[in-house]
Amino acid sequence: MDTQQLAQAPHDRLAAYLGKDLEQVNALIRARMASEHAPRIPEVTAHLIEAGGKRIRPMLVLAATHLCNYQGARHHHLAATVEFIHTATLLHDDVVDESQQRRGRATANLLWDNKSSVLVGDYLFARAFQLMVECGSLRVLDILSNASATIAEGEVLQLSTAQNIDTTEDQYLRVIRGKTAALFSAATEAGAVLAGAPEDHVQALFSYGDALGVSFQIVDDYLDYGGAGDAIGKNIGDDFRERKVTLPVIRAIAQADSEERAFWARVIGKGVQNDGDFAHARALMTRHGTLESTRREALAWSDRAKAAIALMPDHDIRDMLSDLADYVVARLY
Amino acid sequence: MDTQQLAQAPHDRLAAYLGKDLEQVNALIRARMASEHAPRIPEVTAHLIEAGGKRIRPMLVLAATHLCNYQGARHHHLAATVEFIHTATLLHDDVVDESQQRRGRATANLLWDNKSSVLVGDYLFARAFQLMVECGSLRVLDILSNASATIAEGEVLQLSTAQNIDTTEDQYLRVIRGKTAALFSAATEAGAVLAGAPEDHVQALFSYGDALGVSFQIVDDYLDYGGAGDAIGKNIGDDFRERKVTLPVIRAIAQADSEERAFWARVIGKGVQNDGDFAHARALMTRHGTLESTRREALAWSDRAKAAIALMPDHDIRDMLSDLADYVVARLY
Structure with a gap:
């Protein structure tokens, strides 16, 4: 490990190590937050998911599967699942706490309304379970x-x-x-x-x-x-x-x-x-x-x-x- | 079928036919809406679940399993699952619609607050998935x-x-x-x-x-x-x-x-x-x-x-x- 690596925060080193997997997880998240019929859903979700969270939870999934020598292709689904559950809880938390800011940006409940935050959260929770079912x-x-x-x-x-x-x-x-x-x-x-x-x-x-x-x-x-x-x-x-x-x-x-x-x-x-x-x-x-x-x-x-x-x-x-x-x-x- | 049966509404006839199963579903619902640590959860849930809904969704589950000659013991879990999903959506709906009355009673969001309705709904949704997993x-x-x-x-x-x-x-x-x-x-x-x-x-x-x-x-x-x-x-x-x-x-x-x-x-x-x-x-x-x-x-x-x-x-x-x-x-x- 060289000096530059040592100077990096461990989650940044993890992100670098898991880079290709994380890209695939992000692509899966973007694909699954789409809704053909209700464009409000990807708007609200993207506002939060693209706001630059650290993706610590998906990284923990990927770290665990790598550490256990997983050879399959469902770890991206599992990683996207936990990020969706997390995002759903953030949407609902901000309604419950009447928050105005999250990750340095106005919250969804403020930009849209509480209704959208509650229902899009429910949608993401359901999407999380769909992804999970695909893990088999x-x-x-x-x-x-x-x-x-x-x-x-x-x-x-x-x-x-x-x-x-x-x-x-x-x-x-x-x-x-x-x-x-x-x-x-x-x-x-x-x-x-x-x-x-x-x-x-x-x-x-x-x-x-x-x-x-x-x-x-x-x-x-x-x-x-x-x-x-x-x-x-x-x-x-x-x-x-x-x-x-x-x-x-x-x-x-x-x-x-x-x-x-x-x-x-x-x-x-x-x-x-x-x-x-x-x-x-x-x-x-x-x-x-x-x-x-x-x-x-x-x-x-x-x-x-x-x-x-x-x-x-x-x-x-x-x-x-x-x-x-x-x-x-x-x-x- | 005697005259009295003919005069009954079909969902009442179904309820009579499925009586013993429905009792077990109700017992399971009561057991699973409990929360050892957060008494607010069963309070809010009971307010809605005991308010005398027709249990039409659990009856549809039980009717389908009977009609298909199901011999196992997991149909009660499945029936309780759909009632929990239904109850969770009602709690969230009443927040979204700012409703004041449901089934002739004040809504949970009015009696407690929007926070409780959002979070207890989330809890019931999670409980529904737990029950579903038990269906195997x-x-x-x-x-x-x-x-x-x-x-x-x-x-x-x-x-x-x-x-x-x-x-x-x-x-x-x-x-x-x-x-x-x-x-x-x-x-x-x-x-x-x-x-x-x-x-x-x-x-x-x-x-x-x-x-x-x-x-x-x-x-x-x-x-x-x-x-x-x-x-x-x-x-x-x-x-x-x-x-x-x-x-x-x-x-x-x-x-x-x-x-x-x-x-x-x-x-x-x-x-x-x-x-x-x-x-x-x-x-x-x-x-x-x-x-x-x-x-x-x-x-x-x-x-x-x-x-x-x-x-x-x-x-x-x-x-x-x-x-x-x-x-x-x-x-x-």
Whole structure:
């Protein structure tokens, strides 16, 4: 590996390694998002799919199938499937969150309307299942239908945990599995199953995807309180203003005395926030070591991802996936 | 068949015949709409599922499997699948249409919120696919994923045909197939496939479900202009006020002179409606024989449904399905 390669982010190295496959996946995505009769569908889909997402989920599928020496031709279908499921959930998320921006562009619900986002999302979800059926594996279908249920359940759970200061760490973990880890782990597990990998490799790839996704989401939630602001590409304090009950908040509340608890009940539970409240929240988190323990939690999940993938045979892709688990937590430093 | 049975509506006779199976389907629906972690899910689902729908789609599945002498135990899963897909589309429809009432009760989007309706719909759709995977047939999965895509595509198409006076009969047919016929025909076709029926029986049951659904929807659209009002359980003129371009409108526009075309462009295209416009629309439809030709179209589809089912072997259920095709158009008289 030369210096230039080392300097590249691991997902860019993966993209370079999987280049030809990714092109075919993109061609398949474009072909399948077409609708002869309802031109609104490809318009809305293209707006989101061509906006330059990293295609991390299709890459996880392709990485898993390569790592398991898959010789067939259905991995592109599986990769397109997970991207469609992801895109469908983004369309619905933006309706649910009333979002205005995604990937630096106006959201579909703003450019068209909520109706189009809901229905085009449904269409993409159905298209995903069609592609999956073409993979010809009931076990792959089982994995992805379970992941879809976990995603939706996590989203509904999030509706009731938001603004609820009694949210537990177990509930938080369910929410972030639905948000990120369920589709990551389904991508890597289904890739291994499609390749006919032995059970211990299937399990290793499942655990890798799950731990990578959980780690990624905890880092995101850490940075909203512990980050430096503009360097992280999102506004620090957004979660606080939106009254999300994330891990740093849950752990700060767990250690709160009665006065602190009244503070959290006011700013998160009731949503009454004044100048200086966000700084006070951060100060409480520092006092109780909450930010540091959240950071350690993210690192522990990253370590689990690396340990899981270490069980796989020696392979360039294995090393890139391991580096990806490091990269995800590099934002913590 | 005694007099009492003859007096019953065919779907009530079907429900009586399939009683034990329907109970098991209802038990399965209740079990699978549960969510251990997000209680909002069964609350929203129960509101709609327990509201006393006729379970016509699960009955079509069970009727098809019985008619094809199915001996297995997965027909309940298939029947629950189609009811879940149907319920998911109702939840999303009510968000898209901003509906306030469904089956005589306040809609979920009104009682909870749009977010819950979107996400619980997604959850039920995922649950439907899980149930389908348990049926263990890739061909059944293929049929139902295709139907799901047709449903969503029809809904998106409807967004662009609404208020568009250039809508063609072909587009209209696609919209109503998405709205009703696609899931009817998927229910009967998938039932036959699950039962391992010969191809001509699979095709017959597909055609029956398709024609029954198309007929049903054309009758609905006829009654909105040609009906007698309160006898039909919906307000006459609703489609006109909502500027829907249904078959009676398409055929009236096809025969319009330039003055009449300007009328349709104003009331449907621009949505400028004054007192007396609805009566004038009905008068134009009578003048051009549009209502009569719409009525004949519905009857022709009902006949197609009966012709398709006539190919099946002699069976009580075959006769009830045939009667159901008559019953659907009986509202025309």
